Amino acid sequence: METISMLIPAVLLMVANDPSLKLKEYHRLQGVWVVESANEIRLADVNDTAVGSTFKFEGKHLLIRHWERRYTFEIDASEKPKQMDLVRMVDDVGHKEAELCIYEVTETQLRVCFGGHREKNGYSFAGRPTEFASRNPRNLMYVLKRPK
Secondary structure, three states, X not given: OHHHHHHHHHHHHHHHOOHHHHHHHHHHHOEEEEEEEEXXXXXXXXXXXXXXXXXXXXXXXXXXXXXXXXXXXXEEOOOOOEEEEEEEEOOOOOXXXXXXXXXXXXXXXXXXXXXXEEEOOEEEOXXXXXXXXXXOOXXXXXXXXXXX
């Protein structure tokens, strides 16, 4: 019995770190997703303008049309909730901005929750969200669907 209890965590770790599973998860994200709803408590004026805009995943690149921003991204599908790190260049000198997100993807729906918030004098970061909750004023929550 002791051998079995030692094997289970090892098998779970192997599955979580399986590169083919990560590749399948990247594949599930690929293509265009249309924003169905945006819950940005701190940016109320953005909610209406975000609906209908797109997130386009190509390889490890993401274009968010609403912000006209291009990112590279990495995912960790072994975490609960799944994690996504977005990185973009913010100037010609090489400064980068990171967005730490959580996400959930099905065949027809993608939910992405961004952490952090903007202030008058720049970017203040609150860390990665731990749940899909738009009631936190530091989170940006998007629900997206595949276009028909």
